Structure formats: structure tokens, C-alpha cells
Amino acid sequence: MVKTEKPVIGFIGLGVMGNSMASNILKAGYDLLVYNRTKSKSDSLVAKGAKWKDSPADIAVNSDLVISMVGYPGDVEEIYFGECGIIENMKKGGIIVDMTTSKPSLAEKIYDEAKKRGIYSLDAPVSGGDIGARDGTLSIMAGGDRKVFEEVLPVFKLIGKNIVWQGKAGSGQHTKMCNQIAIAGNMMGVCEMLAYAEKAGLDPKRVLESIETGAAGSWSLSNLTPRMIDGDFKPGFYVKHFIKDMNIALEEARSMQLNTPALKLAKSLYDLLEKEGKGNCGTQVLYELISRY
The missing domain is CATH 3.40.50.720 (NAD(P)-binding Rossmann-like Domain)
Structure with a gap:
């Protein structure tokens, strides 16, 4: 060494x-x-x-x-x-x-x-x-x-x-897959929360202030919600790379005979974003897709 x-x-x-x-x-x-x-x-x-x-x-x-x-x-x-x-x-x-x-x-x-x-x-x-x-x-x-x-x-x-x-060897990568699986589900929740707050006529910044230190708190909530509110979809982490990670996680899960429905749903939404040409945007651009519906 x-x-x-x-x-x-x-x-x-x-x-x-x-x-x-x-x-x-x-x-x-x-x-x-x-x-x-x-x-x-x-x-x-x-x-x-x-x-x-x-x-x-x-x-x-x-x-x-x-x-x-x-x-x-x-x-x-x-x-x-x-x-x-x-x-x-x-x-x-x-x-x-x-x-x-x-x-x-x-x-x-x-x-x-x-x-x-x-x-x-x-x-x-x-x-x-x-x-x-x-x-x-x-x-x-x-x-x-x-x-x-x-x-x-x-x-x-x-x-x-x-x-x-x-x-x-390999344990670090398996742990990162655990991380990405948790993020995939959480990102859907964060985006739906923001869309709901705006539909309800709330001030999204005040909503964030109330919920980010409680049970709903997460890194994505605290760090990416402000970017969504500001319409900032520049990449801190690319959509295309997140799709790559989810593909790896799904492949590993299948090999272990583990079903991951939330991960499958999240990937399907990000696949839509990539088809729209948003692969080089940050993962928070998922808010744009969810807020349309």
C-alpha cells in the first residue's frame, strides 16, 4: 500500500x-x-x-x-x-x-x-x-x-x-443502491407535496418551513424544494444518471427476487422526462411533470 x-x-x-x-x-x-x-x-x-x-x-x-x-x-x-x-x-x-x-x-x-x-x-x-x-x-x-x-x-x-x-468489495455499491431506492420514492413525495401546497393556495416556502424539521424531513425536501419553487432545474444530479442508477437497482433487486414497486414507478416517471429531452436537467425537474396533472 x-x-x-x-x-x-x-x-x-x-x-x-x-x-x-x-x-x-x-x-x-x-x-x-x-x-x-x-x-x-x-x-x-x-x-x-x-x-x-x-x-x-x-x-x-x-x-x-x-x-x-x-x-x-x-x-x-x-x-x-x-x-x-x-x-x-x-x-x-x-x-x-x-x-x-x-x-x-x-x-x-x-x-x-x-x-x-x-x-x-x-x-x-x-x-x-x-x-x-x-x-x-x-x-x-x-x-x-x-x-x-x-x-x-x-x-x-x-x-x-x-x-x-x-x-x-461491492458493498459500497449495494449501499448506494439502497440510497437511490430511498431517494426515488422520496422525490415523488416531495414533488407531490409541492404541487398540493400550490393547488391549495398555500405559500410553499412557509409549508417547507413547517414540515422540513418534522417527520417529513429529508435531504431532498430541504435542498431541492427551494429549487423547484424558484424554477431552478439545473443539475446537482442529472436525470439521465438517476435513471442509470435506478436501472442498476432494479436489476440487482430482480436478481435477489425482490419486488420494488415504488422504484419501478419512479423510474417510469423519469423515463418520461428523458423522452421529453430533460435528461440533462436536475432530478428536481420531476416537479414539472407531476404539477401538470
Whole structure:
């Protein structure tokens, strides 16, 4: 494992959340190497002192710890495997941490292939959206070897507050599926609540003030309802990525012979939004759909 006091960290994936996560690591004084398919998304980090690398392989060769935060399981496969992938090019004893919300089976595959090459692996998806990424308050759900988790914990503490080791490889991804299932049902309730408040002639901001600290309280209620009220549907978390997550959760649930009717309904509503061309909006855009009826 990494022995240096401050390992050189490579960060791959500089989207809505990844950019802020990488920025918080950089602020803490770590040497940071960055890569993103769209190079311009790295400009702000490079201006602050990060170093651009031309490929995931180049990141792997020059890093002690590599963190990835990309979009889809297919993206994870692409950057980790093959001759130009992270695993093939990572130095022995290095650590790889995939923080993408992805398939538990893929996390297990990465762990197994990394182990063959003397590399340590964690799956550590996050929750908290753009606000949590910006403020360094994300919830981090980690799977993999406990000792490796403890070694990476100082870095995790730069980007998250609620950081929990869940168990063996894949456990972090399974926990994230639990998170997404809970959010899926809750988002429908939050949007219906707001539509109801407005139909009843209430001031929605006052309604929120009354209910957010009671039994109805949730992160989505407190953080996304104000955006809905203001008509702000910019992404803290993309509709298209939420659909991806729900698909993974439904697939895993089917494999365990578990019925998830609320999840199925939520996905059907988000599928409608994507058909309307709203895949790049934030998940709170569900309010627009629900308020029409």
C-alpha cells in the first residue's frame, strides 16, 4: 500500500461533482493529477495547481492513489481495463478508488483484477449532490478491505463527512443502491407535496418551513424544494444518471427476487422526462411533470 505521507493523487472525471471533489483535495495540499474526456473541464483546477495528464493510463503511471468519478458503468469499464486502463498501468501497491455509482458486480471485478496485480481497490460511491461535493460534506459508502479503507480515510475526510465502511468489495455499491431506492420514492413525495401546497393556495416556502424539521424531513425536501419553487432545474444530479442508477437497482433487486414497486414507478416517471429531452436537467425537474396533472 501507499507509504508516503501525502500520496500523489490522480483524479479522473471532472463533472458536476468530480470537479468540486478534486478541488477540495487540491486545497488540502496534495499533488493532484487530473484527466477528463473534455479537457476544458480541468481548466479551473489546473489554474489552481493541478497537473493535466493525457489519459487514464498516464494518471495511473504517475499516481499513488487514483480516484474515478465518471458517468456510467461502461465508462468505468473503459478507464479501468485493457492495455491503456488504470489497472494495467498502476504501480504495484497503489490504490484505486471508484466513486462512480456503478454495478456491484463491476466493483467486484475491479477488485479481483487489481488484486492479481498487487493493487488495492475500493468502491466508494457518494451521496449529497453538487452541494455536498462543493462543501466537502458527501456521504461516502465504501466497500473493499478495511485496512485499505482506513488508509484512504484521510482523503475521504476532505470530501465527505458521513464516511462508512460497509464490507467487502461491492458493498459500497449495494449501499448506494439502497440510497437511490430511498431517494426515488422520496422525490415523488416531495414533488407531490409541492404541487398540493400550490393547488391549495398555500405559500410553499412557509409549508417547507413547517414540515422540513418534522417527520417529513429529508435531504431532498430541504435542498431541492427551494429549487423547484424558484424554477431552478439545473443539475446537482442529472436525470439521465438517476435513471442509470435506478436501472442498476432494479436489476440487482430482480436478481435477489425482490419486488420494488415504488422504484419501478419512479423510474417510469423519469423515463418520461428523458423522452421529453430533460435528461440533462436536475432530478428536481420531476416537479414539472407531476404539477401538470
